[in-house]
Amino acid sequence: MTITNESATTRTTGGGTARSVAQQLTRSPILIATVGLFLLSWLIAPGSVSRSSIDSLLPFAAILAITAIGQTLVVMLKGIDLSVPGMMTMGALVSTQFAAKNSDNVALALAVVALIAVAVGLVNGLVIAVFSVTPLVATLAMNALLLGAALAYSGGTPTRAPQSVSDFALDKTLDVSNTVWLSVLLVVVVALATKRTVWGRRLVAVGANESAARIAGIRVVSLKVSGYVAAALCYSGAGVLLAGYISTPNTNVGNQYLLPAIAAVVVGGTALNGGRGKILGTAIGALFLSQLTQLVLSLGAPSSTQLLIQAAVIAVAVGLQSVKGKTLLIRLKPLRGRQERPA
16 A cells, blocks of 8 residues: 555656646746747748748857857856957957968867957956956956957958868758757756856855855855856857858957847846846747847848847846836735734
8 A cells, every 4th residue: 555655656746747847848938939939930921930941040049049148147147248249259250260370270279269268258257356347347348359359360351261160060960050059068068057066056146145155155256257257158159150150250240149149148037137047048038039030031121120129129028027026026025924923
């Protein structure tokens, strides 16, 4: 009899876990919105969800997802990173021109790009954490510095990406773009790192309450620096992949990714006031925004409409987060009142 009850309990627990996962998926606003967007696209613009359209969409969505994941780490630290365009442009131009000047030595070019990203992340993190400069100001200044350096290095002349980089970005594995597989791998690694590692838990703690984290013995400065370094590596990697995909990147190649990256973070469910972030939500948000752009263009709207739509999406997402937060506070007030009443 006992064995039967334990078996029933095991089955119930397993079924409950499966149902819990299913409920979390169905309750994800960005996932529901993305599915709805693809259905709407199929109804009003079937060409935007054709096989060829999806094949061309996914690599750019993957590059946006990689960029947005870096931005998510910074937002979790209660910051914002405006050096995205400069770091992506620098990564794209250095990976192409340095390789071209050194007998197409891709490994050496990638190492140089990674070193530049680490240096940029270190400077951003130290200026913000040690000198208490507002992230908005610090990263905006860094972006200007990076764009100027990229222009000086390249001379304003685009160079063709190394063949091996282009082959990797354009080729497919199991009929899916390598760029997409790389973004999926990054999502998994970063999601696990933020949820299952000491570094991730401390990142959440610093973003939620920096003073409490410092009292708890967390090295806030080193943690912030590591977050900005990881973000810069994401931006530079996205720039390299973008260079391989479009073959000849110019000095403005990263400019179009700043606002979409922030939008993907916000619509993915990560609050701008710091703390816990949603890496998977950010990736889905990147897919949502990419398909939304493709739908708008397929309907004949001008490219300028993209910026208006992205701004509107950010405004709506922030508004919904604000309403959700206020609703939660209203619900918690009666509970606090009950707990404070004497027995």
